[in-house]
Amino acid sequence: MTSVAIRGALFDLDGVVVAQCLDFMAIKQEIFGSTEGFILERIQGLSGAERVRAEAILEHHETGAATRCQPLDGIVPLLRQLDHYGVRLGLVTRNSRKSVDLIQARLRLPFSAIVTREDAPPKPAPDPILLACQRLAVAAHEALFVGDFEFDMLAGRRAGVRTVLLCNPLQPFSRNADHLIASLAEIPRLLGLPDRGVPA
Numbered sequence: 001m002t003s004v005a006i007r008g009a010l011f012d013l014d015g016v017v018v019a020q021c022l023d024f025m026a027i028k029q030e031i032f033g034s035t036e037g038f039i040l041e042r043i044q045g046l047s048g049a050e051r052v053r054a055e056a057i058l059e060h061h062e063t064g065a066a067t068r069c070q071p072l073d074g075i076v077p078l079l080r081q082l083d084h085y086g087v088r089l090g091l092v093t094r095n096s097r098k099s100v101d102l103i104q105a106r107l108r109l110p111f112s113a114i115v116t117r118e119d120a121p122p123k124p125a126p127d128p129i130l131l132a133c134q135r136l137a138v139a140a141h142e143a144l145f146v147g148d149f150e151f152d153m154l155a156g157r158r159a160g161v162r163t164v165l166l167c168n169p170l171q172p173f174s175r176n177a178d179h180l181i182a183s184l185a186e187i188p189r190l191l192g193l194p195d196r197g198v199p200a
């Protein structure tokens with residue numbers, strides 16, 4: 001059980017809600033001719049035709065991935081369970097609105113708030129987390145954020161929500177995570193809910 005009742009659960013998209021199908025290295029190589037750094041931050045340093053070209057390449061990869069990606073094991077029943085118990089659900093991603101709309105047209109996941117990079121400065125800034133909380137009408141301290149990368153944990157920590165790292169080989173630990181989990185199946189227990197399923 002938790003000391004503060006959690007009323008909102010926010011999720012990162014890639015690697016948490018859907019299996020990661022973006023090849024960030026290939027995207028960076030195509031845009032910049034090199035693979036260091038982070039895509040959105042490097043694009044912010046471009047201007048004019050270079051920036052237009054870079055954004056078009058990224059959008060092309062994102063929309064392609066959106067038409068192929070599959071939900072991560074366990075996410076659909078988890079969201080259904082949280083929704084059943086009245087937990088408000090939000091999605092916070094660095095991806096584009098267009099790509100998320102394509103995913104939602106296929107998967108129809110029960111998110112009441114979706115924040116994309118068009119809506120706020122991207123993670124690791126706290127802004128998109130705070131905006132999602134605002135849209136769900138929950139206070140930051142009443143929300144948790146589940147992510148699979150350090151930017152997620154940083155954004156969540158800065159926003160004042162409870163941070164949950166879905167551990168993976170590329171991000172097995174974070175000092176900014178309040179909880180480390182190996183599986184989405186551990187989330188109900190963090191909220192003081194039954195381990196699995198929705199009562200009949």
Ligand SMILES: [Mg+2]
Binds near residue numbers: 013014015016147149
């Ligand atoms: Mg991710």
